[in-house]
Amino acid sequence: MSLVNSLKGLLGKGKEAAAQNADKIHDAVDKAGSFVDGKTGGKYSDKIAKGTEAAKKAVPPQEPGTGSGGPTGGPKPTDPGTAPGGPTPTDPGPKA
Numbered sequence: 001m002s003l004v005n006s007l008k009g010l011l012g013k014g015k016e017a018a019a020q021n022a023d024k025i026h027d028a029v030d031k032a033g034s035f036v037d038g039k040t041g042g043k044y045s046d047k048i049a050k051g052t053e054a055a056k057k058a059v060p061p062q063e064p065g066t067g068s069g070g071p072t073g074g075p076k077p078t079d080p081g082t083a084p085g086g087p088t089p090t091d092p093g094p095k096a
Contacts, residue, residue, distance in 0.1 A: 015060055018059050018060055019059075019060040019061065019062055020062070022059050022060065022061060022062040023062065025056075025059050026056050026059065029052050029055045029056055030052060032052075033048050033049070033051070033052035036048055
């Protein structure tokens with residue numbers, strides 16, 4: 001097995017682990033953002049908020065059948081956009 005194939009395999013395992021623990025990662029990102037915001041006295045709140053949202057978007061979404069979601073391990077029923085026939089969240093895109 002070549003080095004490139006080994007690295008691809010590790011990257012795939014990393015993505016799987018991140019997807020299985022997406023909720024935990026999002027909580028940790030929020031906690032870190034709050035900590036930094038507190039240490040800076042709120043001076044950089046807007047930049048910290050943008051950074052935390054970017055970090056959350058970098059985490060792959062939780063895959064059905066994994067993690068600690070609902071009864072099947074999928075998304076929790078209280079998550080926005082998961083109710084059957086409910087609205088689907090949309091990304092408004094970059095702000096001008």
